[in-house]
Amino acid sequence: MSKIASLVPESLKSSKPSLIRVLNNKYGSDPEMVNLTVGEPDFKTADHVKLAAIKSILDDHTHYPHNWGTPGLRNAISQYLARHFDLHYDPEGEIFVTEGASGAISTIINGLCEPGDVVLVPCPAYTLYRINAELCNAQAVELETSAPDFKVTPQLLKEALDKYGDKVKVLVLNYPVNPTGVTYTPDELRALADLLKNYNVAILDDEIYADLLYEGEHLSMAKLLPDQTLYVNGVSKNAAMTGWRVGYICGPRDVLKALAKVHQAAISTNATMNMDAAQEALLHGDEDTAKMKAEYDRRRKFLMAAMDKIGFEYTKPKGAFYLWVKVPDGFDGDSMAYAEHLAEKAKVAVVPAAAFTKLPVRYFRISYAASMEKLQKAVDGLAKVFAQDQAD
Structure with missing residues (x-):
């Protein structure tokens, strides 16, 4: 430990980094993972x-x-x-x-x-x-x-x-x-x-x-x-x-x-x-934003239809580019455990509710600021794991 380490305030020592960034860093370099963690537009600046x-x-x-x-x-x-x-x-x-x-x-x-x-x-x-x-x-x-x-x-x-x-x-x-x-x-x-x-x-x-x-x-x-x-x-x-x-x-x-x-x-x-x-x-x-917005809306509707078909419950989004999905009642664990479960079994990286609240909320966030190809791959993985879990 350095000589000046004791000078760091306790409030800073105990403060934790963003879990979103932690998960993105963990899964972002995995070529097999569909990374839907970070809320960043996948479009290029005009x-x-x-x-x-x-x-x-x-x-x-x-x-x-x-x-x-x-x-x-x-x-x-x-x-x-x-x-x-x-x-x-x-x-x-x-x-x-x-x-x-x-x-x-x-x-x-x-x-x-x-x-x-x-x-x-x-x-x-x-x-x-x-x-x-x-x-x-x-x-x-x-x-x-x-x-x-x-x-x-x-x-x-x-x-x-x-x-x-x-x-x-x-x-x-x-x-x-x-x-x-x-x-x-x-x-x-x-x-x-x-x-x-x-x-x-x-x-x-x-x-x-x-x-x-x-x-x-x-x-x-x-x-x-x-x-x-x-x-x-x-x-x-x-x-x-x-x-x-x-x-x-x-x-x-x-x-x-x-x-x-x-x-x-x-x-x-x-x-x-x-x-x-x-x-x-x-x-x-304005035209640039309108084009992106139309594409996000297409993805939003695709994901909602997919979640309905799979059987996931979710909060209907009306804006931004996120889907807030409920951890299935049959899963024995918190939101972080379920996110890890999806990363391991479905090869889909999502953000658990633990990143957004200290309260025991059993939900996870999917960012649809990602291509339709990635979203389709993610949906396929989620469907497979959901069906397996229901069968177990």
Whole structure:
């Protein structure tokens, strides 16, 4: 052990890495495995977006940009949100750019939370909310949503808000939801907003999958409670730009002014050419997104039909690119054990519920951000194992 090992805080020592990444690293290099773990678009970034980045470099956009993001990108974000979601943010003071939506989440939680504060997280949920809360010695409180829809209700939320009182700094609201693919109807959101307006709590409104909604209408919580909402989005999912690391936060200018200090201290700013590429995607990429969305919807319908035929129970997804599948009742083990069972017997790598909640939820996530060829191979393997298990 090194001399300085004792200086590492216990909160960091006890924090566990993302199980999604652990499983991807474990199975990603196995040529026989159908790896459906990571939620990353399998499409290429559009050529016109790549060319924008190349032009940016050739035009010598290679120096420090504004630490809130380039004016061009902030204007593009403002136009994009107004065009798609009827959200209206001033590029000067109500928008700043982060390193992906992950950077936005980290900035908000680390900026607002102090030791002992509470972050409410409806679960199952993307693990980064909990990890960031724990790293700043705040308490991540999992709100146990229930099957079949796994959505937080006003009653459940009120109980938590009243129980933890002034300790609650942040409520996480992510929809369409990772990992379930469900979303909230406008009426459900209005009901939550009617409750939340009575509490002094910040809403971390993660809408990174908002462009990938296949059924229903998307209404942003930022539209209903702009004074309490920190809106998070990016270009990773809707423009297949995960590796470009461009996200953003929109919200009240007084809060963003403070959060920008946290982001500047940790990151300084994003890369200029990446922001120029994101600007092009937001201004001229609607057709690209529409094509990807249509293909994801085709895969979604294929998987649902396949699960129905095999006999798996699942939560019907209306957005994102995930299927939340129930571990069969006859299996003697938790979600992690079943994921290992599928990897061994079906050669299909999925993510167990244990990656998204500490609660004993017996489900697993399939990412259909994969080719139809891979999905067909996965379905064949799942069908075989399901039938074998039923026969045993």
